[in-house]
Amino acid sequence: MGTYVPNTEADRKNMLKACGMERMEDLYAGIPEELKRKEPLRIPEGKSEMEVRRLMEGLARKNRVYGTVFRGAGAYRHYIPSIVGEVVGKEEFRTAYTPYQAEISQGVLQSIFEFQTDICELTGMAAANASVYDGATAAAEACGMCLEKKRRKILVSAAVDPKVLSVVRTYAFGRDAEVTVVPEREGVTDLEALKSLADGETACLLLQTPNYYGCFEDADAAAEAAHGAGAKLIMSCNPIALAIMKTPGETGADIAVGEGQPLGLPLSFGGPYLGFMAADEKMTRKLPGRIVGQTEDRKGERCFVLTMQAREQHIRREKAGSNICSNEALCALTAGVYLAAMGPEGLRKAALSCRAKAHYLKDRLEEAGLKAVYAQPFFHEFVTAAPDEQAAERILKALEARDILGGLPLGGGRMLWCATEMNTREEMDRAAETVREVLDA
Amino acid sequence: MKLIFEQSAAGRGTAYLPEIDVPQTAPDFKGRETPLRLPELSEIQVDRHYTALAKETRGVNGGFYPLGSCTMKYNPALLEDAAAQPGFRDVHPLQPDAAAQGCLEVMRKAEAYLAEITGMDAVTLQPAAGAHGEFTGLLLIKAYHRARGDGERTKILVPDSAHGTNPASAAMAGFEVVNIPSDGKGYVDLQALKAAVGPDTAGLMLTNPNTVGLFDPNIAEITKAVHEAGGLNYYDGANLNAIMGIVRPGDMGFDVVHVNLHKTFATPHGGGGPGSGPVGCKDFLRGFLPGIRIAEEDGMLRRKEAEARIGDVRSFGSNFLVAVKALTYMMILGREGIPETAAGAVLNANYLMHRVKDLYPMAFDETCMHEFVMTLEALKEETGVSALDLAKALIDHGIHPPTMYFPLIVHEALMVEPTETEPRETLDQAADTFRAVMEAARQHPEEAHLAPLTTRVSRPDEVKAARKPVIRYDFDHPMD
Structure with a gap:
């Protein structure tokens, strides 16, 4: 049956x-x-x-959905306005294929054109593509865009999300490129080390800001070091932070990438998520994947089509810059709806709220006896140290008992915490209280 | 239609977030310098805008969607319900294994079912799309040869009828691509293949049924020739829907496969994604698999990493919600429903082919698998009406056009894949429409270039779009 x-x-x-x-x-x-x-x-x-x-209901029940989450590390719990789910659930958007037939795909095409514009606005870059699989593949594809015959070395800051580094390494294994990690010092990229590592064989530097530990990097200095060696700068940014921070475009980055999951996508145990990619004018034609462009139809009506396809696998085959075919179109639509609903002020409020709450949480946790590991400006994540690994484990266990998912253990008693607009003052006080009880016991 | 930015009015918006209930400290980081020009709209405007866009988007439920190679089958409603459960949707990928046992069980079950269907020993759900799976599978092959100290194997053989992703993936994985010609029937040219394999062969990539919709009967000989030369065989699962439960890639001699959950396993394609391209492999490649492996220890499922893994191909374990949908689908179908589905797809394709083939010359006139390829070369020569013209005419009759101009080895190609979920009546109506459109094209070829006439937009100028690309809204020079 x-x-x-x-x-x-x-x-x-x-x-x-x-x-x-x-x-x-x-x-x-x-x-x-x-x-x-x-x-x-x-x-x-x-x-x-x-x-x-x-x-399937039985399987879903075997998972735990925490009332309070203080864990990010690449996947963030944010408020998702109801309108987002309503729009994204529409059957037409959900079940359509890639918009090859423009006449009956204007809706999808226009939504992607709008998404590309959103990403350009967020990043301050000239051009964006229709999305790639996730933030890590966006970073890896961006590194691929920068490889040249004589520039085969990819520099990656040690403060980049280790999962992103792992994906960059995998893609580099494919392309027979070399990955060199630029050490981190006090939670940010070691600029002196960067200057000595960047040379005539360097294709690019991948810098994440705010970085894996939540710290803002000195992107201007990193840009200068990379460009000074003739290498490209790839900046990976949290899209919500981009509402308030100096953008990759303003920094002079050549490529901007990031994980778009915070823009209206649920945690979903890791996917589907959304990789966004944007480039400056000179790198635009090297962007991988679908790009939607504006044109006119035979009656002179403004309309949209898949364009610049001469870059892509179905035309160029083995000479294509990337093999990407399917992307994350419905997730890009999700981000588009989220941004349209939130608007510039709403997104700014989300960003300010994230920052304020994370700073509040850090202060409370410090009062409770944890030590902040880094003294850098940070966005919505930060690292603490407990006296030892066992103490960190006890803290996380005690938080679990109160329906709280605590910071991500990084080993050696260190934990990576995250707060977003979803976390109330009361939740943070309760978490700090729990930490105090464990450490005082 | 107006862009969302053209409807914006400063100061409009909806309050979704509460006031910030903690003190704010002064910025200690470099702030944004330029204004963020996102649209400012009231919620009703947002809702109406996307409703208007949805009306200009064609989904599977909007009518027959025989887009060849894309397997546009019906996406069962239950799949959405299953994936929308908070117990899946609101689970953090880095929460402890003990708190994610349901997710891990979903992944383990989906992996096991896919391994059985493809005849493989292990599966990873990490790749996020078919092409991503190809890249992953080729890296397994690369890692395998390297681990054996066999670094001279630098070439991947790809038939000239292959999907464009095949050669592109091979290039991304650092291989040199050797194109293998097809013979007169669209099958791999065995002589050419045997002449091409050698000590530099890393592997072969093949779709079977192939891209002209035929099952290559020499498949065992093909995979054997590659194995004997020391290469591995990669199966592109784009066309698995035709044969699942009937014949398995693992039994045809393939070592690595990818499947497209968004084709064969009924997960919706989302206007271009998210998809999911799990990769399966034989036991000897298991240790190279990327991402996480799920193992049971003391009654608990735990995430592990394979010892020689190639790394990760994306951040977390999988496009998880897509895997939830595919598992739901496989559970509904079960062991008897899977081959029944495949046979239904093949029957529908053959039936529609027989209903139109006196008017539409087939590129290869024999029993097809789940899709068939027509060539309109003669029509083009005689009347000037192209495959594109006919495709556009179908839009006016409510049919989504077939895949056009693919595979590249067939001129003026239209590739039709009805899928198993279409009832006979739909196929009969479609056949009548195909016939009527052909007759109209022959009678009034000059009008054929005007189609479609029923859509707001008709025949966008793609050359203009590519020549001077406008790929974002220009706030400084508004359009209308």
């Missing part, structure tokens, strides 16, 4: 007959018998919708 094949036994019989066949097996007469599977697949029998619904 339980397939979505509408044709009945009688339909099938008639259809086979029209094709000059008798049995369903005839459809597969061209496949050598010895290759065919003789036994049923070793997976369970099909089930009714009601049974499967119950099974």
